Amino acid sequence: MSNSKKLIEIKDLHVSVAETEILKGINLSxxxxxxxxxxxxxxxxxxxxxxxxxxxxxxxxxxxxxxYKGSSILEVAPEIRARAGIFLAFQYPxxxxxxxxxxFLKAAIDAIRxxxxxxxxxxxxxxxxxxxKRQLMEMDPxxxxxxxxxxxxxxxxxxxxxxxxxxxxPSLALLDETDSGLDIDALRIVSHGVNIFKSPEKAIxxxxxxxxxxxxxxxxxxxxxxxxxxxxxxxxSLAMELEEKGYDWVKDTADKEVTP
Amino acid sequence: MADQKVISRQTGVEDTQYKWGFEFDIESDxxxxxxxxxxxxxxxxxxxxxxxxxxxxxxxxAHWVNQGDDASPKWAKVHFEDIDxxxxxxxxxxxxxxxxxxxxDEVDPEILxxxxxxxxxxxxxxxxxxxxxxxxxxxxSVATTYQDTLKEAGVIFCPISEAVQKYPxxxxxxxxxxxxxxxxxxxxxNSAVFSDGSFCYVPPGVRCPIELMTYFRINEADxxxxxxxxxxxxxxxxxxxLEGCTAPxxxxxxxxxAVVELIALKDAEIKYSTLQNWYPGDKNGEGGVYNFVTKRGxxxxxxxxxxxxxxxxxxxxxxxxxxxxxxxDNSVGEFYSxxxxxxxxxxDTGTKMIHIGKNTKSTIIAKGISAGKAENTYRGQVSxxxxxxxxxxxxxCDSLLIGDExxxxxxxxxxxxxxxxxxxxxxxxxxxxxxxxFYLQQRGIDLEEANYMIINGFCRGIFKxxxxxxxxxxxQLLRVSLEGAVG
Numbered sequence: 001m002s003n004s005k006k007l008i009e010i011k012d013l014h015v016s017v018a019e020t021e022i023l024k025g026i027n028l029s030x031x032x033x034x035x036x037x038x039x040x041x042x043x044x045x046x047x048x049x050x051x052x053x054x055x056x057x058x059x060x061x062x063x064x065x066x067x068y069k070g071s072s073i074l075e076v077a078p079e080i081r082a083r084a085g086i087f088l089a090f091q092y093p094x095x096x097x098x099x100x101x102x103x104f105l106k107a108a109i110d111a112i113r114x115x116x117x118x119x120x121x122x123x124x125x126x127x128x129x130x131x132x133k134r135q136l137m138e139m140d141p142x143x144x145x146x147x148x149x150x151x152x153x154x155x156x157x158x159x160x161x162x163x164x165x166x167x168x169x170p171s172l173a174l175l176d177e178t179d180s181g182l183d184i185d186a187l188r189i190v191s192h193g194v195n196i197f198k199s200p201e202k203a204i205x206x207x208x209x210x211x212x213x214x215x216x217x218x219x220x221x222x223x224x225x226x227x228x229x230x231x232x233x234x235x236x237s238l239a240m241e242l243e244e245k246g247y248d249w250v251k252d253t254a255d256k257e258v259t260p
Numbered sequence: 261m262a263d264q265k266v267i268s269r270q271t272g273v274e275d276t277q278y279k280w281g282f283e284f285d286i287e288s289d290x291x292x293x294x295x296x297x298x299x300x301x302x303x304x305x306x307x308x309x310x311x312x313x314x315x316x317x318x319x320x321x322a323h324w325v326n327q328g329d330d331a332s333p334k335w336a337k338v339h340f341e342d343i344d345x346x347x348x349x350x351x352x353x354x355x356x357x358x359x360x361x362x363x364x365d366e367v368d369p370e371i372l373x374x375x376x377x378x379x380x381x382x383x384x385x386x387x388x389x390x391x392x393x394x395x396x397x398x399x400x401s402v403a404t405t406y407q408d409t410l411k412e413a414g415v416i417f418c419p420i421s422e423a424v425q426k427y428p429x430x431x432x433x434x435x436x437x438x439x440x441x442x443x444x445x446x447x448x449x450n451s452a453v454f455s456d457g458s459f460c461y462v463p464p465g466v467r468c469p470i471e472l473m474t475y476f477r478i479n480e481a482d483x484x485x486x487x488x489x490x491x492x493x494x495x496x497x498x499x500x501x502l503e504g505c506t507a508p509x510x511x512x513x514x515x516x517x518a519v520v521e522l523i524a525l526k527d528a529e530i531k532y533s534t535l536q537n538w539y540p541g542d543k544n545g546e547g548g549v550y551n552f553v554t555k556r557g558x559x560x561x562x563x564x565x566x567x568x569x570x571x572x573x574x575x576x577x578x579x580x581x582x583x584x585x586x587x588x589d590n591s592v593g594e595f596y597s598x599x600x601x602x603x604x605x606x607x608d609t610g611t612k613m614i615h616i617g618k619n620t621k622s623t624i625i626a627k628g629i630s631a632g633k634a635e636n637t638y639r640g641q642v643s644x645x646x647x648x649x650x651x652x653x654x655x656x657c658d659s660l661l662i663g664d665e666x667x668x669x670x671x672x673x674x675x676x677x678x679x680x681x682x683x684x685x686x687x688x689x690x691x692x693x694x695x696x697x698f699y700l701q702q703r704g705i706d707l708e709e710a711n712y713m714i715i716n717g718f719c720r721g722i723f724k725x726x727x728x729x730x731x732x733x734x735x736q737l738l739r740v741s742l743e744g745a746v747g
Contacts, residue, residue, distance in 0.1 A: 098717025
């Protein structure tokens, strides 16, 4: 697909949830520096793909493999994947009553640092770092003192996800419908955060139903997922075409073109 | 802050989950096993008590004998074999206390060292800053720190046995005035045989400058511990009092039947915090302390306030209901509780709020955590008497279950005799949610730590009521108590 160094390779991946097969043979390879977008209608398996890469319990891999940084991660615990640089921005960020956002962010950053043989961040350094990223995400300073995501608006929750992306600085960012429910200002802020993250040492996988986030974050590759299979891949123009013609168009032409 | 010691620091004992489980090697002065009138007289004589107190003890003892063992409360949701009250030692004192130490210099160095091991330094140069500690070993108070600071403020804080000698009028006036000797089976037993405990009197208008703490420790085998605490906040005064407890690991059960009485006069406030970490028994439910305790406060004066905060992680069985009688108009009663049970522990705990005065207000927030095969019951009574115009109560009971072999139960009793009362009651039961765990794991946090974070979050509203150092200790206790239950 490209000549850049592979960060993650998904090989003929079949996944079921509660005995229903959702992913039916996914092949996808993402290189360093690349931005990929997975698009598809509701129920096509887009979110499943992002969650399986992150190791969410409840998904059974029937066959195939996920190779990350050269080794299979199918048997690797979610926290170990996270420490190895896989980050999932949640479609529905979870509320943690009584757990202060500050404390949560500090615990996360320290867990990842310790996993990589680094020392915990000093509180003063952490506060400085957090403040810088908070301003980047234009988040209310009061939010870091509140319980994680509790009473946050939809937009605040999504910005909080990208704040975590900026703080934890992973290798692979999986953005699961990060754009859904965002107004145009929040979409701009979130996209800005992602674009700053983007670098030749990183890779991004955007899972989205709509094309509009791709106006802000330009993908190198666009894949269309229908009924658990990638039915078409192309460059960013494919997203435009989809927006224009709708998903029925790819469904109809699915059998005419075969993806690599 | 910098030189402040955290009371939870390592105790130097390893290879065991219950870090406080070692035994002191101090010769004690032990009464023979069993209970009869002679034992009551023996204890009273040991303490060189005045006649009125001996008579009070004997009245209690007679009442206890007359009502028989069947009078012990049966309504709590706890199960245990009948206690053989003749198989208990009712008095055990470290030898040196025969002539009680007059200052810390006179305290047996072995005792000091033993408390040091528990993370409770009593030495003048190392003592916890800002906290005056009364250390009670088995039945006897061995040391009280910060006496000078307290004296300057006019605050009396001493062993109750000393108060009987030095301030007999105060003791006689208030002892048994909130919890009469006939109150309940265990309170009656305590009234007959109580050995020591803490006494505190805060004079009118005085804000006690430091936190007061009593640290209880059962050491002697087969010993019951029956301490009695009496705290009086005179008009317009304020005091914050902390209580911590541990016991060594033993195969047999130990009985702890304490009584605590609080009296808040007009405009006075008492804040009472407990970290209860008696030995909970082993993984199979063997051994552990039976913690059958009566705690009650009288918010006697107008605008008085009594606030109970408890974190209960220890004991094989906990049976306690720190209560407030809201007598004064505009008085306030609060109860904040975290009760955690694991393995085969059983807890039946809650509160009683008795509204008598006008515009009285009570708040109850109880958090129960159950793990292993343990049973946790919240039992609470709110009574609004006919005289209590415009009384208000808010009750919230939340239960968190870990695993699927434990139980959580909520038993609220509400009795309203005045139509102007406003009552609110909320209750929830939940399990640690898989989505929450995955969210934390996805951020690099391992499963065990993720569980602690969620459980700590569940308790946050209670922990914030505790003094800072105690809150840290409480959070650490949760972790130790849950070892093996999560992750």
